[in-house]
Amino acid sequence: MTDLRPRTAERTGKNSDVTPPPRRRLGDFLGRMDAKWSPYLFVAPFFVIFGIFGLFPLGYTAWVSLHKWSMGGSGTFIGFENYVELFDDPDFWNATINTLGMLVLATVPQLLIALVLASLLNHGLRGLTILRVGVLLPIVTSVAAVGIVFSQIYARDVGMVNGMLGLIGVDAVDWRADKWSSWIAISTMVNWRWTGYNALIYLAAMQSIPRDLYEAATVDGASRIRQFWNITVPMIRPAIIFTVIMSTIAGMQLFTEPLIFGQGSYAISGGSLRQFQTLSMYMFEKAFRDFEYGYGSAVAWMIFVLIMLLALINFLIMRKGK
Amino acid sequence: MPVRLRRTLLATALAGALAATSACGGETGDSAGSGKTTLVIKTFSQFGYEQLFAEYEASHPNISIEEENIGSLGDYLPKLQQWIATGEGAGDVVALEEGILSQFMANPQHFVNLFDHGAAELETNFLDWKWRQALTSDGNKLIGLGTDIGAQGMCYRTDLFAEAGLPTDRKAVGELWPTWEEYLATGERFLAADTGAHFFDSSNGIYQNILMQQGDHTYYDTSNNLVIDSNPAVRTAWDMTVDMVEAGLSANIEPWSPQWNAGFKNGTFATIPCPSWMLGTIEEQSGPENADKWDVARVPGDGAVRGGSFLAVPTQSEHQAEAAELVKFLTSPEGQIAAFKSKNNFPSSPQAIDDPAVQNFTNDYFNDAPVGKIFGESAKALQPVYLGPDNNPIGDRVSNALVAVEQDKLSPDEAWKKAVEDAKRLVN
Structure with missing residues (x-):
């Protein structure tokens, strides 16, 4: 085989009689392999681990969801029967509505407050570092702790919120008894925990906006609010898309907060009439409490499909808005 | 365990x-x-x-x-x-x-x-x-x-009983309620005294207790057919529990919740069906300041185990x-x-x-109650009950329906219908 590699020596016309030592060939080969395959090797660990812990369970769950699979071990293949049953299952739809409802209650205020917070932090405020660290503090608190504390704040008989409502003459609310009240309580926990995180992402994006845009706007007489909506928001659009998608995914998987809020031995049902049972709670209940693994897996796949759908809708809206 | x-x-x-x-x-x-x-x-x-x-x-x-x-x-x-x-x-x-x-x-x-x-x-x-x-x-x-x-007795607060003019001696208390009807009547007497406390914590434990005394099977017959709506035992236990809820006996507090824990300390409820393993919890949650306020009597009906x-x-x-x-x-x-x-x-x-x-085992936190003897009698009095495969998940659904009655979200009839439907859907 001829070495077709262009040689500097030949091109310059000097030392044209020098042939490369034969050992270079192996080196060339290795070098080429190196250039071609090393990048793959470098990224391989992620894909191998993702394959084992991400892709395989995904596929296996799909496989299980096509079976009537109970505690006795692998069951009989029943095709899409679990899914057929699922579409007819009022508890599943109830959980879907609960999840979407809490998703809206938790995501919309969260991102709006985060935007406002970020723009406040972006401008000069006293004790900026402390404030910036402060907004991030809730995220380092454990979910369980947040759940327990807020469950007490929203307790029926001795809770702080009911105490305060009592001061203004409102009757005590049994927060767990109704959909609206339990959704508010749970959304509060989510908002409290994640607003700061999103604010920080927005803040990072805002700091990369060139100052002269604002200066020009100020010269043109645009108010701060006008500047916020017409400069800041469009400029940090990628960050907003990112946070919307991330909060949607997190919201669809909401589990710990409502579970701890539920309390008692059957907390996984999310209230006596499943007032605040989310999809992932329903999946868990089916799989690990009723031991219907096949059905639980079908619920898991529906969560996946719903998340994909929502992400797609998000994406389309955002793209159209451009 | x-x-x-x-x-x-x-x-x-x-x-x-x-x-x-x-x-x-x-x-x-x-x-x-x-x-x-x-x-x-x-x-x-x-x-x-x-x-x-x-x-x-x-x-x-x-x-x-x-x-x-x-x-x-x-x-x-x-x-x-x-x-x-x-x-x-x-x-x-x-x-x-x-x-x-x-x-x-x-x-x-x-x-x-x-x-x-x-x-x-x-x-x-x-x-x-x-x-x-x-x-x-x-x-x-x-x-x-x-x-x-989990041999079971009925734990009660002697201070609240005294305040309500009820006997406090464990033998006399046990004699107040040979049956659940008389337990309900005692509860009504207790409420009439207006101590501010409820009679029991939640319908859950009471219902389970009554159900297990009703006969030889509950939600399933011995061939594993679901009989929740045709077995009179289930309906009897349900009706009896609903009567108590409607009489206002229940504090409607979810067991194992922080409110429940606080309830022991604050004396929110005067009685609670207590399996042997719960005594430690009661002592821990009531704290040393309530020592000797709790005592143990026999349960209404014939024995109980949880x-x-x-x-x-x-x-x-x-x-x-x-x-x-x-x-x-x-x-x-x-x-x-x-x-x-x-x-x-x-x-x-x-x-x-x-x-x-x-x-001879006694518990000094509970006024030296001879708990070994009380629980032993309770366990021996119990008749065998057949539990079917999905007994626990069905039980969960029935308790949830009872909670919905306590919360005033469903009428007893609606709740019963829901419990039966949920059970049927689960089993199918």
């Missing part, structure tokens, strides 16, 4: 997880060279067997025992299913809580028939109903032997005969007495219940 049901004690769970991981290498098998057979026993919470293991190893020089403990039942159950489903990891002896046992009874092939290992002659060592819980309905296969039971466990040998064990021997040893009356002495796990063997160690 006090069935501290579903109360996730993080610390113990962690300790259990650590113990489980560190023992991971200890696969079932012969430990190298020594020629010893290692038996792995999987337990949750506390069975109080340490002393017994040492004793057994001393008398059986070629057996060594390894206990792998997981702190909370909630963490233990998914693992147990995994071991059984994959046919790997269950070791040689597994502890089965009664709820999971009744679910496994539908798939008895995963467990060794203890009749093959001479268990038949042990029948008289166990309370009748306990023995039958692990026996297949054709009576040919025994998959487990009983360990402890929770309890079994030991079984999974078929995947490679040392089934040795494992079965160990199970027989641990569940023997002597074994149960030792476990009672160690962790107060109430025995399921009548011989053990009659042992002075149990009979």
Whole structure:
């Protein structure tokens, strides 16, 4: 085989009689392999681990969801029967509505407050570092702790919120008894925990906006609010898309907060009439409490499909808005 | 194993997880060279067997025992299913809580028939109903032997009873309620005195209690047909509970919630059906300032038990005969007495219940109540009840329906309909 590699020596016309030592060939080969395959090797660990812990369970769950699979071990293949049953299952739809409802209650205020917070932090405020660290503090608190504390704040008989409502003459609310009240309580926990995180992402994006845009706007007489909506928001659009998608995914998987809020031995049902049972709670209940693994897996796949759908809708809206 | 049901004690769970991981290498098998057979026993919470293991190893020089403990039942159950489903990891002896046992009874092939290992002659060592819980309905296969039971009494606050003009002596209190109707009447008298407290914590425990006294089966008949809407026993227990809720007796506080914990300290409720394993919780939550305010009386009706466990040998064990021997040893009356002495796990063997160690056992936090005697009578009075495969999930749904009545979200009729529909949907 001829070495077709262009040689500097030949091109310059000097030392044209020098042939490369034969050992270079192996080196060339290795070098080429190196250039071609090393990048793959470098990224391989992620894909191998993702394959084992991400892709395989995904596929296996799909496989299980096509079976009537109970505690006795692998069951009989029943095709899409679990899914057929699922579409007819009022508890599943109830959980879907609960999840979407809490998703809206938790995501919309969260991102709006985060935007406002970020723009406040972006401008000069006293004790900026402390404030910036402060907004991030809730995220380092454990979910369980947040759940327990807020469950007490929203307790029926001795809770702080009911105490305060009592001061203004409102009757005590049994927060767990109704959909609206339990959704508010749970959304509060989510908002409290994640607003700061999103604010920080927005803040990072805002700091990369060139100052002269604002200066020009100020010269043109645009108010701060006008500047916020017409400069800041469009400029940090990628960050907003990112946070919307991330909060949607997190919201669809909401589990710990409502579970701890539920309390008692059957907390996984999310209230006596499943007032605040989310999809992932329903999946868990089916799989690990009723031991219907096949059905639980079908619920898991529906969560996946719903998340994909929502992400797609998000994406389309955002793209159209451009 | 006090069935501290579903109360996730993080610390113990962690300790259990650590113990489980560190023992991971200890696969079932012969430990190298020594020629010893290692038996792995999987337990949750506390069975109080340490002393017994040492004793057994001393008398059986070629057996060594390894206990792998997981702190909370909630963490233990998914693992147990995994071991059984994959046919790997269950070791040689597994502890089965009664709820999971009744679910496994539908798939008895995963467990060794203890009749093959001479268990038949042990029948008289166990309370009748306990023995039958692990026996297949054709009576040919025994998959487990009983360990402890949650024998139950009725705990009550003497200070609140005194305030309401009711007797406070435990014998006189027991005589107030030979039946649940009279318990309800007592509750109404209590409420009339207007102490500010409710009569009991939540409908849940009361309903379970009444249900288990109604006859020989509940949601399922013995051929595993769902009979929730045709079995008068279920409806009787439901109606009786609803009557109490409508009379305002219930504080409507979810058991094991922070409010419930606070309720003990604040005296929010005057009585609570208390299995033996709950006494520790009551003492802990009420605190030293309420010492001697609690006492224990008999339950209305004939006896009550909540929770309890079994030991079984999974078929995947490679040392089934040795494992079965160990199970027989641990569940023997002597074994149960030792476990009672160690962790107060109430025995399921009548011989053990009659042992002075149990009979003379008193609890000083509860006014020195002779709890061994009270619980023993309660456990012996109970008649066997057949529980079907989905007994626990159905029970959960019925309790939720009762809570909806307490919350005033559903009328009793709507709630009953919902419970029945939910149960049917679950089973289909």
